[in-house]
Amino acid sequence: MVYRFQFSPYSRPFKQPLKTHHGIWEKREGIILQLTDKQGKKGDGEIAPLSWFGSETLGQALEFCQQLPQTLTLEDIIEIPDNFPACQFGFESALEENSEFLSKLKFSGLLPSGNAALPVFPTLFQQGFRTFKWKIAVHPISEELQLFQQLTELILTTINSETDKTEWVNLRLDANGGLSWEEANKWLSVCDEIKSDILKIEYLEQPLSIEQFDEMLALSRQYLTSIALDESVATLSQIRDCYQRGWRGIFVIKPAIVGSPRKLRKLCRENQIDAVFSSVFETAVGRRAALNLAAELSHPKRAVGFGVEHW
Numbered sequence: 380m381v382y383r384f385q386f387s388p389y390s391r392p393f394k395q396p397l398k399t400h401h402g403i404w405e406k407r408e409g410i411i412l413q414l415t416d417k418q419g420k421k422g423d424g425e426i427a428p429l430s431w432f433g434s435e436t437l438g439q440a441l442e443f444c445q446q447l448p449q450t451l452t453l454e455d456i457i458e459i460p461d462n463f464p465a466c467q468f469g470f471e472s473a474l475e476e477n478s479e480f481l482s483k484l485k486f487s488g489l490l491p492s493g494n495a496a497l498p499v500f501p502t503l504f505q506q507g508f509r510t511f512k513w514k515i516a517v518h519p520i521s522e523e524l525q526l527f528q529q530l531t532e533l534i535l536t537t538i539n540s541e542t543d544k545t546e547w548v549n550l551r552l553d554a555n556g557g558l559s560w561e562e563a564n565k566w567l568s569v570c571d572e573i574k575s576d577i578l579k580i581e582y583l584e585q586p587l588s589i590e591q592f593d594e595m596l597a598l599s600r601q602y603l604t605s606i607a608l609d610e611s612v613a614t615l616s617q618i619r620d621c622y623q624r625g626w627r628g629i630f631v632i633k634p635a636i637v638g639s640p641r642k643l644r645k646l647c648r649e650n651q652i653d654a655v656f657s658s659v660f661e662t663a664v665g666r667r668a669a670l671n672l673a674a675e676l677s678h679p680k681r682a683v684g685f686g687v688e689h690w
């Protein structure tokens with residue numbers, strides 16, 4: 380099989396910039412590519428690197444596309460090296476068909492960090508979201524703990540004032556590796572104290588930095604609240620590595636930067652991986668391909684982190 384290859388870079392500002400422990404992120408830059416086979420059948424793919432998570436940079440992805448010939452074989456695509464995970468995803472997903480299970484997915488709503496979460500929560504709740512994600516380690520911990528108290532109270536009053544009884548709300552906290560050991564322990568004890576039938580802290584995501592794997596493993600054994608790895612498992616080789624080192628908690632998988640969809644399927648089928656699929660704020664092209672994989676591979680009880688439209 381041979382394909383004609385075309386690509387074009389894009390840059391789009393977010394409606395609302397994303398504030399995380401890594402700083403403020405204001406625009407998404409990436410590459411849309413198209414592969415056309417001999418019969419004229421076209422497939423689109425998106426390369427949406429996230430270099431602060433360890434993927435190739437946009438510049439490296441662009442250079443990679445520029446040095447390719449205009450005609451590619453299937454082998455050329457399958458052999459894209461593992462240090463270009465966002466390119467592997469972009470090229471392979473241009474060749475994939477849509478999954479029939481897309482409509483089964485549950486979505487998590489992304490709350491803005493800090494006190495901006497409070498006015499946004501009721502809106503997302505009304506739209507039907509029952510799983511929410513809130514970024515922490517953005518403001519001082521004393522402030523965030525106080526806001527957390529207010530947010531959980533708001534969630535409980537919102538549920539209780541409903542006529543149709545909601546059975547549950549899940550809240551995910553994402554620290555983006557920004558907590559100290561003491562702060563992580565504090566957050567986990569506060570989360571463990573929430574003993575409600577309807578509000579559950581689903582997990583604390585990436586409390587510590589990638590280097591602190593053993594500490595996160597210890598935390599996962601010490602508290603009732605689950606821990607999810609994100610930055611630590613950005614690529615397939617990192618997932619394999621953490622699994623081998625004993626991680627049986629949650630793995631946040633960002634298909635657009637994790638690498639080859641083919642290899643991801645194999646890894647998920649051969650191991651018991653509790654996966655939560657998540658966006659990297661890709662455009663509709665990458666989102667479709669990432670959600671296809673999520674529909675196929677994620678656990679039905681886990682909402683996918685493709686919360687709100689960012690454009």
Ligand SMILES: O=C(O)CCC(=O)c1ccccc1C(=O)O
Pocket residue numbers: 429487488489512553555609657658659660683684685686687
């Ligand atoms: O879209 C969502 O709902 C969550 C996505 C998200 O949190 C995220 C988006 C881009 C980069 C990093 C992260 C993260 O999980 O840390």
Ligand SMILES: [Mg+2]
Pocket residue numbers: 553555584585609610631
């Ligand atoms: Mg995260």
